[in-house]
Amino acid sequence: MSRPVSVPPAVKAPVLDPTVRHLYVHMPFCPSICPYCDFHVLTRRSGQVEAYLERLEQEAAWLASQYDTRLDTVYLGGGTPSFLRDAEIAALVGSIRRHLGWGRQENTLEINPGTVSPARAALWRELGFDRASVGVQSLDDATLKFLGRQHDAAGAREAVTTLICAGFRVSGDLITAVPGQPLERDIHGLVELGVDHISAYTLTIEPGTEFARRGVTVGEDDERAGFERTEELLTAYGFARYEISNYARPGQESRHNLAYWNNRTYLGLGPGAAGHYPATRSPAVLGSGGGEEPLTLRRTNPHLHTWLTGEQGEMEDIDAEEYVTDALFMGLRLRAGLDLDELAQRSGLDVRGRYAAAIAANVQRGWLELDGPRLRATPAGWWVLNRVVTDFLEA
Structure with missing residues (x-):
C-alpha cells in the first residue's frame, strides 16, 4: 500500500x-x-x-x-x-x-x-x-x-x-x-x-x-x-x-x-510591452509530487516589426520561489516595504522561515529592518538593493 x-x-x-x-x-x-x-x-x-x-x-x-x-x-x-x-x-x-x-x-x-x-x-x-x-x-x-x-x-x-x-x-x-x-x-x-x-x-x-x-x-x-x-x-x-x-x-x-512594486499581475499590450499574468493552469501545491506548475507567467512582446506579424513573444513560467524573490526585489523599493505574511499567503511559501538567514544578515548590516511581518529597506539598503536581493536569491 x-x-x-x-x-x-x-x-x-x-x-x-x-x-x-x-x-x-x-x-x-x-x-x-x-x-x-x-x-x-x-x-x-x-x-x-x-x-x-x-x-x-x-x-x-x-x-x-x-x-x-x-x-x-x-x-x-x-x-x-x-x-x-x-x-x-x-x-x-x-x-x-x-x-x-x-x-x-x-x-x-x-x-x-x-x-x-x-x-x-x-x-x-x-x-x-x-x-x-x-x-x-x-x-x-x-x-x-x-x-x-x-x-x-x-x-x-x-x-x-x-x-x-x-x-x-x-x-x-x-x-x-x-x-x-x-x-x-x-x-x-x-x-x-x-x-x-x-x-x-x-x-x-x-x-x-x-x-x-x-x-x-x-x-x-x-x-x-x-x-x-x-x-x-x-x-x-x-x-x-x-x-x-x-x-x-x-x-x-x-x-x-x-501594482508593479507590489508584484501584482498586469497585461502588457503593444510591441516590447511586458506583462505579468495569472497562470493559465491551476497552480499545484509544491511538494505534492506532481512537479511544479507556474504560479504566474511573464511574457515580453517582440519589437515592432516582429510584433506586427502576430508573434506573441516569449512566455516564462514563474514558480513560487521566483515569485517571492521578484516580490522582494520590487517591494523593497517601497518605503513601506512589504508584508511577509501576506506574501506567504500569495505564494504558498513560508517566506519568513525560508529566508530567515538572509533577513537576519541584512538587518545586522543595517540594510533592512523588520517590524512585525513588515520588511523594509533602510536608506542605506536602497543604495545596495541589488546586493541585498542577491542574498535572497542565493538562499
Whole structure:
C-alpha cells in the first residue's frame, strides 16, 4: 500500500487574485530618439502607425479572450504616446475600451511637453485620461540641450500649467546627476508649477545608446549626491518619498506603478510591452509530487516589426520561489516595504522561515529592518538593493 504524499507544513496552496486589474500599453513612436534612451522606440514612418493600431486591436481582443480582466488602472507609455494624432489616439483608446474596458481608479498618459496644447489636453481628458506623466527632465535650457530634448524650459512650464488647468493629476519626470545641472532650481521650479508627483531618475548610461557611444559617464559620487539631495529638497517641500525614485504629495502616489512594486499581475499590450499574468493552469501545491506548475507567467512582446506579424513573444513560467524573490526585489523599493505574511499567503511559501538567514544578515548590516511581518529597506539598503536581493536569491 503506497503512502499518501504529504505537504510540508511550511508550504500551503497559494492564494492569488485571478482577475487582472492593470494594463500597460506601449506606443513606440517618438519624434526623435534621446541620446540616453534604451527603450523600444523608433521614429515614425509612413504606414507604421496605421499597422500598429490594427495589430493593437487584434492583440487587445486576444488578451480579452484569455484573461479575466477588470481594470483599475491603464498606463499608456512609450515612446511618446502624446505624439499620436488626435484620431490615432482616439482609435487606440477605442480598441482598449472595446475589448478590455478602462481603469476605474487611474488612467495615465505619458506626455512630451512639445505636444501639449489646451485643445489636445481637453481631448485627452475627454478620452478618459486623468493623470499625466510629463517628460520635463529639467527646467534648465542647457541641461535640456545636453539631454537631447526637443523642448525648452519655457515650453515645459507651459505644458505642465496647461495640463493642470485641464484637470490632470500631473507627475513631472526629472533626470538627476546631469553634468552642470542646477538641481535645486529644477526641483524648486517643478514644485512651484504645482505638480503633485515627481519621478526623479539618475542619468544612467546604457550600452548601445548615443551617450554610451560618446563616452559620457556619470560618477558614483555625483549619482549619490543627486539621490540624497533630491530627497532632502522634496521632503522639505512636503513630498514623501514612497519609492526609491518617486515622490508624491499625500494621496498622489501612482496607483498603476504601485501594482508593479507590489508584484501584482498586469497585461502588457503593444510591441516590447511586458506583462505579468495569472497562470493559465491551476497552480499545484509544491511538494505534492506532481512537479511544479507556474504560479504566474511573464511574457515580453517582440519589437515592432516582429510584433506586427502576430508573434506573441516569449512566455516564462514563474514558480513560487521566483515569485517571492521578484516580490522582494520590487517591494523593497517601497518605503513601506512589504508584508511577509501576506506574501506567504500569495505564494504558498513560508517566506519568513525560508529566508530567515538572509533577513537576519541584512538587518545586522543595517540594510533592512523588520517590524512585525513588515520588511523594509533602510536608506542605506536602497543604495545596495541589488546586493541585498542577491542574498535572497542565493538562499
